[in-house]
Amino acid sequence: MRKVKARLQNRRGAPVVQPLRDLRKLFVKEVRVAHGASPLFRAAPYVVFGATLLAAASVPLLGVTLPTATFADIVVVAGLLALARFFLALAAMDVGTAFGGMGASRELLIAALAEPAMLMAVFTLAMTAHSTNLASIVAYQLDDALALRPSYLFALGALCLVAIAETGRIPVDNPATHLELTMIHEAMLLEYSGRHLALMEWAAQIKLALYAALILNIFLPWGIAETLGAPALGIGLVAILLKLAGLGGALAVVETVLAKMRLFRAPAFLNLALLFGLLGLLSHVMLEVGR
Amino acid sequence: MIAAWVAATAAIGLALAAALAALGAARIPSLLRRLALPLFGLVGVAAATAGTLTLLGGGVDDIQLPLGLPWLPWRLRLDALAGCFLTLIGLLTAAVGIYAPGYVRGFEQGRDSLAMLGAGSGLFLAGMLTVVLAADAMLFMVAWELMSLASYFLVVFHHDQPASRRAAFLYLLMAHVGGLAILLGFGVLAAFGHGFEFAALRAAPLTPGWATLAFALALLGFGMKAGLVPLHAWLPEAHPAAPSHISALMSGVMLKVAVYGFIRFTFDLLGEVHWQWGVATLALGSVSALYGVLMALLQNDLKRLLAWSSVENMGILFIALGLALIFLGEGHAGLGALALVAALLHAGNHALFKGLLFLGAGAILHSTHERDLEQMGGLLRRMPWTGLFFLIGCLAIAGLPPLNGFVSEWLTFQAALQSWQLDSGVLRSLIPVAAAVLALTSALAAAGFVRVYGIAFLGRARSRHVRRARPESRGMRLGQGLLAAGCVAAGLLPTPLIGVVAAVPEQLLGTGLPQATARGWLWLTPIAPEVASYSAPALALALAVAMAVAAWALRRGALRRVRRGDPWDCGFGPLTTRMQYSATAFAQPVRRVFAPLFAVDAGVELEAPGRLRYRVVIGDRLWKLLYAPFATATDGAARRVARLQSGNVRRYLGWTLATLLVLLWIIT
Numbered sequence: 001m002r003k004v005k006a007r008l009q010n011r012r013g014a015p016v017v018q019p020l021r022d023l024r025k026l027f028v029k030e031v032r033v034a035h036g037a038s039p040l041f042r043a044a045p046y047v048v049f050g051a052t053l054l055a056a057a058s059v060p061l062l063g064v065t066l067p068t069a070t071f072a073d074i075v076v077v078a079g080l081l082a083l084a085r086f087f088l089a090l091a092a093m094d095v096g097t098a099f100g101g102m103g104a105s106r107e108l109l110i111a112a113l114a115e116p117a118m119l120m121a122v123f124t125l126a127m128t129a130h131s132t133n134l135a136s137i138v139a140y141q142l143d144d145a146l147a148l149r150p151s152y153l154f155a156l157g158a159l160c161l162v163a164i165a166e167t168g169r170i171p172v173d174n175p176a177t178h179l180e181l182t183m184i185h186e187a188m189l190l191e192y193s194g195r196h197l198a199l200m201e202w203a204a205q206i207k208l209a210l211y212a213a214l215i216l217n218i219f220l221p222w223g224i225a226e227t228l229g230a231p232a233l234g235i236g237l238v239a240i241l242l243k244l245a246g247l248g249g250a251l252a253v254v255e256t257v258l259a260k261m262r263l264f265r266a267p268a269f270l271n272l273a274l275l276f277g278l279l280g281l282l283s284h285v286m287l288e289v290g291r
Numbered sequence: 292m293i294a295a296w297v298a299a300t301a302a303i304g305l306a307l308a309a310a311l312a313a314l315g316a317a318r319i320p321s322l323l324r325r326l327a328l329p330l331f332g333l334v335g336v337a338a339a340t341a342g343t344l345t346l347l348g349g350g351v352d353d354i355q356l357p358l359g360l361p362w363l364p365w366r367l368r369l370d371a372l373a374g375c376f377l378t379l380i381g382l383l384t385a386a387v388g389i390y391a392p393g394y395v396r397g398f399e400q401g402r403d404s405l406a407m408l409g410a411g412s413g414l415f416l417a418g419m420l421t422v423v424l425a426a427d428a429m430l431f432m433v434a435w436e437l438m439s440l441a442s443y444f445l446v447v448f449h450h451d452q453p454a455s456r457r458a459a460f461l462y463l464l465m466a467h468v469g470g471l472a473i474l475l476g477f478g479v480l481a482a483f484g485h486g487f488e489f490a491a492l493r494a495a496p497l498t499p500g501w502a503t504l505a506f507a508l509a510l511l512g513f514g515m516k517a518g519l520v521p522l523h524a525w526l527p528e529a530h531p532a533a534p535s536h537i538s539a540l541m542s543g544v545m546l547k548v549a550v551y552g553f554i555r556f557t558f559d560l561l562g563e564v565h566w567q568w569g570v571a572t573l574a575l576g577s578v579s580a581l582y583g584v585l586m587a588l589l590q591n592d593l594k595r596l597l598a599w600s601s602v603e604n605m606g607i608l609f610i611a612l613g614l615a616l617i618f619l620g621e622g623h624a625g626l627g628a629l630a631l632v633a634a635l636l637h638a639g640n641h642a643l644f645k646g647l648l649f650l651g652a653g654a655i656l657h658s659t660h661e662r663d664l665e666q667m668g669g670l671l672r673r674m675p676w677t678g679l680f681f682l683i684g685c686l687a688i689a690g691l692p693p694l695n696g697f698v699s700e701w702l703t704f705q706a707a708l709q710s711w712q713l714d715s716g717v718l719r720s721l722i723p724v725a726a727a728v729l730a731l732t733s734a735l736a737a738a739g740f741v742r743v744y745g746i747a748f749l750g751r752a753r754s755r756h757v758r759r760a761r762p763e764s765r766g767m768r769l770g771q772g773l774l775a776a777g778c779v780a781a782g783l784l785p786t787p788l789i790g791v792v793a794a795v796p797e798q799l800l801g802t803g804l805p806q807a808t809a810r811g812w813l814w815l816t817p818i819a820p821e822v823a824s825y826s827a828p829a830l831a832l833a834l835a836v837a838m839a840v841a842a843w844a845l846r847r848g849a850l851r852r853v854r855r856g857d858p859w860d861c862g863f864g865p866l867t868t869r870m871q872y873s874a875t876a877f878a879q880p881v882r883r884v885f886a887p888l889f890a891v892d893a894g895v896e897l898e899a900p901g902r903l904r905y906r907v908v909i910g911d912r913l914w915k916l917l918y919a920p921f922a923t924a925t926d927g928a929a930r931r932v933a934r935l936q937s938g939n940v941r942r943y944l945g946w947t948l949a950t951l952l953v954l955l956w957i958i959t
Contacts, residue, residue, distance in 0.1 A: 032853075032854045032856045033854070033856070034855070035855050036858075038749060040682075040749065047838060050837035050838040054833055054834055075701055079701070080830075082689070082690075082691055082737055083686075085737070086737055090744060094745070094750065096858070096871045097858045097866060097870070097871070098870050100872070101745070102876075104745065105742075108738035111734055111737075111738070112731065112734035112735045113731075113734075114734075115730045115734035116728070116730040118730075119704075123726060126708050127711045131823060132704075132705070132822070133824065199845075267884045277727070281723050282720055285720040286720075
C-alpha cells in the first residue's frame with residue numbers, strides 16, 4: 001500500500017515487506033522507559049496486542065468456520081478493540097506529557113463517534129442475517145447469491161468511513177506525520193520504544209487488516225473457504241490476498257488524493273458514517289421487509 | 292424457605308440494632324466504628340444469604356406480620372425478584388461494612404454527629420430491605436418513606452456546608468414528589484382491586500386508560516428515585532454530598548430499590564403491559580444514558596462525576612426494561628425475559644462497580660482530602676491497591692470484555708437486535724436507534740473513565756497534598772477488593788449467574804431463559820448458538836495466553852534490560868506537572884462537539900494585572916429549562932402569600948374570623 005502511494009507520488013517507495021523489517025528491527029532494540037512511568041505503562045502493550053490479536057482471530061479471513069468465531073461475535077470484537085483502545089489511551093496518559101493526553105483525548109472522541117456508526121452498519125447486516133456471529137453473517141451472504149440491496153451499500157459506506165477513522169488513516173489522522181500537534185494515534189505512542197513500540201505498531205497493523213478483512217469478507221465474500229480442506233483454504237488465501245491488494249490500492253489512492261482534515265471536522269465525517277448506517281437500517285426496514 | 296425467612300428477618304433486625312447501637316456514638320464516638328459498622332457487615336451477609344437461598348430454592352412464600360393497622364396487617368413476601376435484589380443489597384452492604392470503619396475514623400475528631408450518621412444508615416438499610424420484602428402497598432410506602440427520610444439525614448451529614456444543605460433539601464423535595472406519584476399509582480390499583488395487599492392489586496381489573504395512568508405515575512415516581520433525565524436533578528447533588536460509603540450505598544443500592552419498585556409495579560402488579568409503555572421507557576432511558584454520560588465526561592469533581600455516571604447506567608437499565616416491555620406488549624415473552632434478565636444483570640453489575648468506584652473515590656478523599664480531578668495525579672504509586680481495584684471498576688463500567696459491565700450491555704444489544712421479530716415497522720427501526728445510543732453511550736463512558744483514571748492515578752501529582760497521599764487502611768482495601776472480585780467473577784462466569792437470575796422472569800412472566808444456559812457454563816447463547824454466542828472464560832483465557840506468549844517471546848536474553856530516560860519534551864527542557872493534560876482539557880473536544888447540549892460558561896478573566904485565569908463552569912441546561920421556572924413560580928407564589936403575614940395580631944385574628952365564617956357558610 002505504501003508502495004502504491006509512493007508510486008502515485010512519483011517516488012519509487014520502499015519494498016512491500018518494509019513494515020515487517022521495521023518491526024523486526026524494533027523487536028531487538030533496547031527499551032527506554034520514561035522516569036515516573038507506572039507498571040501499567042509497561043503492561044499496556046501486551047494488553048493492546050493481545051486484545052487486538054484476539055479480535056482479529058474472531059474475524060473470518062480464509063474460511064467461514066473458525067474455531068474462534070464462536071466465542072466472540074461482532075459486538076465482542078468491537079468490545080475487544082475498545083479494550084485495546086482503553087489501555088492505549090491510559091498508557092498515553094501515564095508518563096504525564098501533554099502529547100499523550102492530547103492524543104488520548106482525541107482518539108477517544110473519534111472512537112466514541114465511530115462506534116455507533118459501526119454498530120449501525122453491523123446491525124443492518126445482523127438484522128438481515130438474523131445473527132451477530134460473523135461466521136453466520138458471511139455464510140448468509142454466500143448463500144444469498146448476488147442480491148444488490150440498498151441497505152448493504154449504505155452499510156458498506158458507513159463501515160468504510162468508520163474503518164478509516166478507527167485505523168487512523170488520512171483524512172482523519174496521518175500515520176506518517178512527524179509534527180506532534182497533528183498526531184492522534186502517533187501522539188499516544190510517543191514515549192514507547194523498542195519491543196513495546198513494536199507491539200503497539202503491530203497491533204495497529206493488525207487492526208487495519210482486521211477492518212479490511214471485515215469489509216471484504218462481509219460485502220464481497222466470494223472465494224472464501226466454506227470447508228476446512230486444503231484446496232478450499234488455498235483458494236480462500238488467493239482470493240483474500242487479491243481482495244486485500246485491491247482494497248489497499250484504493251486506500252492509497254484515497255490517502256494521496258485527500259488532505260488531512262482538522263480535528264473538529266472529523267465529527268462531521270463520522271456523522272456522515274452514522275447517517276449511512278441509519279439510512280441502511282431504515283432502507284432495510286422499509287424496503288426489505290419480509291425477506 | 293424457613294432459613295431464608297430467618298436470614299431476611301435477621302438482616303432487618305440487625306440493621307435496626309445497628310441503628311440503636313450507633314445512637315451510643317453520641318457519647319462514645321468509637322462505638323460506630325467498633326460495633327455499628329461491623330453489624331452492617333452482618334446485615335449484608337444475612338441479606339445476601341436470604342436472597343441467594345430464595346433464588347436457588349425457587350419458591351414463593353408470603354407471611355403476615357402481627358404489625359400494622361388492625362384492618363390492614365402488614366405482609367411480607369419472598370420470591371425470586373425480591374431474592375435477586377436482597378442479594379444485591381446484601382453484597383454491597385457487606386463490602387461497605389468492611390470498608391466503612393476505616394473511613395469514618397476521620398470523622399471522629401470532627402464536629403459532625405456520628406450518632407446521626409450511624410442511626411440514619413441503619414434505618415436506611417432497614418427501609419431498603421423492607422421495601423424489597425413488602426407484600427402490601429402500605430408497608431411498601433412506609434418502608435419507602437423510611438428509606439427516603441433516613442437518607443435525607445445522611446445527605447445532610449456535612450450540614451455546615453451550604454451546598455450539602457441545598458442538595459439535601461432538593462433531595463427531600465423530589466423524593467416526596469416521587470413518593471406521592473407512587474402512592475397515587477398504588478391508589479389507582481387499590482381503587483380497582485379493593486385492597487392493599489399485592490394479591491388484591493394484582494387481581495385489579497383495569498381498563499387500558501387507568502392502567503396507563505397507573506404506569507405513568509409509577510414511571511414518574513420510580514423514575515424520579517432512579518434519577519432518570521429529566522427527573523434527575525437531585526441525584527448529582529445529593530450523592531456527592533453524603534459520606535463516600537453512603538454514596539456507594541445510595542448509588543449502588545437505593546437506585547436499584549427504585550428499579551425493583553418499577554419492575555414489581557409494572558411487570559408483576561399491573562398485569563397486561565402495552566408496548567407504548569415500553570417506547571416511553573426506552574426513550575427516557577436513552578435520553579438519560581446519553582445525557583448522563585456527557586455530563587459525567589465534563590465533571591471535574593470525582594464524586595459528582597460518578598453520580599452522573601449513575602444517571603447514565605440507570606438509563607442503560609431502563610433501555611433494557613423498555614425493550615422488555617415492548618417485547619412483552621407485542622407478545623414475545625421469551626425476548627421480554629431476555630431483556631428483563633439483561634436489566635437485572637445490569638442492576639447487579641452497576642451495584643458492584645459503582646459501589647467499588649465510590650469506595651475508591653472515598654479512599655482517595657480519605658487519603659488526600661481531595662475530590663477535584665485537577666489536583667490529582669500519580670495516585671497509582673501512592674495507593675497501588677486502590678489503583679488496581681479502581682482500574683477494574685473503570686474497565687467494568689466502561690463495558691469492556693471480559694468484565695461484567697460488558698455482559699449486560701451485550702445482552703441488551705442482543706435483545707435489541709431481535710427487533711426484526713416485531714410486526715410494527717416503527718418499532719423495528721426505533722429499537723436499533725436506541726441501540727446506537729447505547730453504543731455511543733458506552734464508547735463515551737470508556738472515554739470518561741480513561742479520563743478519570745488517567746488524570747487521577749496516572750501521570751504526576753498536580754498538587755502537594757496529593758503527592759503525599761497516605762495509603763488506605765486494610766479494611767478499606769478489603770472492602771474494595773471484595774467488590775472488585777465480584778466484578779471479575781460476574782464477568783467471567785455470566786452463564787451460571789444468568790441461570791440463577793432467570794428464575795425471576797420464570798416467576799413473573801412464566802418463561803425463563805432455558806436456551807441461554809443450554810450449552811453449559813462456558814457458553815452464553817441468549818437466543819441460539821448460531822445467532823450469537825459469547826464465552827467469557829474462553830475469551831479471558833485466550834487473552835491471558837496471548838499476552839503471556841508475547842511477553843515470554845520478547846523478554847528472553849539480553850533484551851530484558853530496560854533503561855530509564857526522560858520523556859520527550861520537544862527539546863525545551865524538563866516538563867513540569869502543570870504541563871500535563873488536565874481533566875478540563877481532556878474533555879474539551881467532547882464539550883465542543885456536543886456544545887448545544889450543555890450550558891457552558893467559559894472565558895478568560897483578568898485576576899490581577901498580568902495574571903490570567905481560565906474559567907469553565909458546566910451547568911445543567913435542563914435545570915434552567917425545567918426546574919428553574921418551577922422554582923421561580925413557587926417563590927413568587929410564596930411571596931404573594933407571605934403578604935398575609937404582616938406581624939399584626941389584629942389582622943391575624945381578622946383572617947381567622949373570616950375563615951371561620953366561610954367554613955360555617957360552607958357547612959350550612
